[in-house]
Amino acid sequence: MTETNPCLQYFGTAIEPRSFDQWLEDIAAIRGANRRRHLSGHHNLHSLYLLQRDASVAEFYRRCDDCYIDGMPVRLILAGFGESTAGAQRFSLMDHFPQLLAHAQAQGWRVFYLGSSETVAERARALVSERYPRLQFAVHHGYARDHGPVVAQINAMQPDLLLVGMGMPTQERWLLHHLDQLEVGCATQAGATLDYFTGAQAQPPRWMSRAGLAWLYRLACDPLRLWRRYLLEPWALLRPTLRQWYRHRSPGRT
Numbered sequence: 001m002t003e004t005n006p007c008l009q010y011f012g013t014a015i016e017p018r019s020f021d022q023w024l025e026d027i028a029a030i031r032g033a034n035r036r037r038h039l040s041g042h043h044n045l046h047s048l049y050l051l052q053r054d055a056s057v058a059e060f061y062r063r064c065d066d067c068y069i070d071g072m073p074v075r076l077i078l079a080g081f082g083e084s085t086a087g088a089q090r091f092s093l094m095d096h097f098p099q100l101l102a103h104a105q106a107q108g109w110r111v112f113y114l115g116s117s118e119t120v121a122e123r124a125r126a127l128v129s130e131r132y133p134r135l136q137f138a139v140h141h142g143y144a145r146d147h148g149p150v151v152a153q154i155n156a157m158q159p160d161l162l163l164v165g166m167g168m169p170t171q172e173r174w175l176l177h178h179l180d181q182l183e184v185g186c187a188t189q190a191g192a193t194l195d196y197f198t199g200a201q202a203q204p205p206r207w208m209s210r211a212g213l214a215w216l217y218r219l220a221c222d223p224l225r226l227w228r229r230y231l232l233e234p235w236a237l238l239r240p241t242l243r244q245w246y247r248h249r250s251p252g253r254t
Helices: 005-011 020-033 047-051 056-061 073-081 091-105 119-131 148-157 170-181 193-198 206-211 214-221 222-236 237-249
Strands: 038-043 066-069 111-117 136-140 162-167 186-189
Touching: 005 047, 005 237, 020 038, 020 091, 038 056, 047 056, 047 073, 047 222, 056 136, 056 170, 056 193, 066 073, 073 237, 091 111, 091 119, 091 193, 091 206, 111 119, 111 148, 111 193, 119 136, 119 193, 136 148, 148 170, 162 170, 162 193, 170 186, 206 214, 214 222, 222 237
Parallel strands: 038 066, 038 186, 111 136, 111 162, 162 186
Antiparallel strands: none
């Protein structure tokens, strides 16, 4: 995709459709090249909705060095723009967090997770220590009032991968504000990954995630919090999606 492609304008950054394994390979390449502060993003319908309405989210995606697909509808939108998604998958850290930790342990990566409540963070620390005893893993809850000590703790570890799970758009704003201060290899959004990993939130069955129906399970479990996100926000995206699709099909128009 080029910078004049309406699809790029709509998503705010160039999406690189990849599999989870390919994403891990990219992180390994960043680590091998000793690159610092690489920002990896992802897109689902909620992020596309916020991108249209929140200047900080738009700035976050402009800052991203790469972006993968976290949502079946996003893959379908890309296909509608004529972008190839062959060989790629939509994936979320929520579904692949155990595999990520196992891979990080095998490769000797240092992983820092920032987010969730103090209770969840402590539970995650214990679970990771038990299940991945050789993994260099640190975690800090996401409710610190003074983030200076948190940044110092991250920099003392110099993680190969920093996961920030504070929910959208808080995690994007945190990364925008602090990224230039961080000694990290790759940083990315993590949402409620730690809550699902520890069982603080019920995780959708794998078959529902593979079928792109995880949203339905989450809506059923937490309707008061999520009904707007899953039932109203997609309709708000219809107009900008069609507008960009029309521009894509009519490149001579402004």
